[in-house]
Amino acid sequence: MTRPLVSIENLTVAYPLGRRILGDADMLKAVNNVSLDIPRGGFVGLVGESGSGKTTLGRAILKAAPITGGQIIYDNGTDQFDVGAMSKRQEKAYRKHAQLIFQDPYAALSPRMTVRDIIAEPIELLGLTKSRAETDEMVRDIASKCRLNLEHLRRYPHAFSGGQRQRISIARTLAARPKFVVADECVAALDVSIQADILNLLKSLQRDLDLTILFISHDLSVVAHVCDHVAVIYLGEIVEAGPTRQLFANPQHDYTKTLLAAIPSLDPDRKSRIPAFERGRVDVTKG
């Protein structure tokens, strides 16, 4: 059994609630004692209702949320990072390994930069190349892997549709060749007709680039389509995790059962019908 690429142990991310008067401020545990392994090459879904802590967990792995307890270890066999305890130098190195795919391709792309410059920026910021020609080659390579027309590299983002912009955004995220990406609701802002296109692209990129993906979504039908593993988060705690097929066919936790019962649903307000559940012990089969 190979080591997981990302190993999360008893992770807690807490934010202060309101003003501190005496002693410690009350804390909101956005992520509470979460343990989860993300296998190398995995396409792991993270599902749960709004406010359950999905984004916070994803951000913590990218060192973009405060780790107040527990540990996140990234280990690709060659490089190892203890995400909560990195020096500035290690943080910079870690950014070459782990990146975020944005939800909103409109907000993520600067309107004043050409597509070429948008994709080139992370390569330049991380100092991965020695010449403009070398950068251009990396840009063209990732752009064609993301099925972008190379003629389009000279254009500006406004010239493109939502689906094309998301492909530009994905090319930018992958430009520096990270091995792990968090995709946070990366198709939620797109027309349903385009979603499948982007999901298929992610699938093929995962194989081509040996990527490991944490795929955050509130849409279980999307998760069923692309993810090989899934973790269910409820009020900051993972209540259930396992292979997607198995977990969807035989959900153990009442919360998972209710989430599954809600699809397909045409009720835009369905999360309001999800009742409160007992918070069970975190029981994630490790390894």
Ligand SMILES: Nc1ncnc2c1ncn2[C@@H]1O[C@H](COP(=O)(O)OP(=O)(O)OP(=O)(O)O)[C@@H](O)[C@H]1O
């Ligand atoms: N920077 C912050 N400061 C204080 N509280 C925060 C912060 N970020 C998130 N929270 C709180 O943490 C909880 C989890 O939020 P999070 O954004 O992780 O949920 P989510 O599952 O991604 O929800 P959604 O599906 O709506 O994106 C929420 O109660 C939220 O208000």
Ligand SMILES: [Mg+2]
């Ligand atoms: Mg979120």
